Amino acid sequence: NAGVTQTPKFRILKIGQSMTLQCTQDMNHNYMYWYRQDPGMGLKLIYYSVGAGITDKGEVPNGYNVSRSTTEDFPLRLELAAPSQTSVYFCASSSRPSSEETEAFFGQGTRLTVV
C-alpha cells in the first residue's frame, strides 16, 4: 500500500550542484505531476506527464527537467541548483487528468535547501 514514494525526504545542495528527486508510484496511474511549495504559498505545477514517454511543462518549469521512461517513475532533475529552488517538492499521480473528477495522490514531499 505504498502509493506515491519520494526520495530523498531532505537534501541540502550547494549552488550550482545538480541532483535528481525520485518519484515512484505503484497504482499504475498514467498521470504524474511535480509541484513545488514555497513558504506560505500554495503548490505550483512544475512539470507533468500523461504517460510513459510524454511530458510537458507546467507553470514554473525553468531550471528543471523531467523524464518518464516507465509508468511508475517520474524523476525531477535540477541541473544547476539556485537558492530560488529552495522549496518543498511534491510528486503526485492520478488515474485521470486532474481536470476530471479524480483526486491526485501525493507523496510525502522532499524538502530541498540550496545554500
Place this chain on the structure above:
Amino acid sequence: AQKVTQAQTEISVVEKEDVTLDCVYETRDTTYYLFWYKQPPSGELVFLIRRNSFDEQNEISGRYSWNFQKSTSSFNFTITASQVVDSAVYFCALSNSFFGAGSYQLTFGKGTKLSVIP
C-alpha cells in the same frame, strides 16, 4: 485565468469549537472541479473532498462539512467540534475540464493554517 483565494492565513480555535475555512475561486469555465486537501505537520497532502461545478449539494462527512455556492464562487469548509488532530494547513484547489493548456493542473490557494488549542 484560474485563481483560488484563501483569505485566512492562520486561524486558532480552542478544542471543540466550530471553525469555517473560506475558499473563493475564479474561473471562466462552466465545468470545473473543486478540492480540499489537508497537510498535517508531517507534510503529506491528504485528499478530503472533490465537488464538480454542477453539484451544489452540501456534503457532510462526520465532523466535516462543505458548503458550495456558485452564486458567490465559494467552497467553504467547516469543522464541527474541532480536535487537536485537526491542526494542519488546509488547501482549496480548482481544476477545469478543458483539454489543453492548463487542463492538467490543480490551481491551489495559499492555504489556511489551523491550530486547535487543547
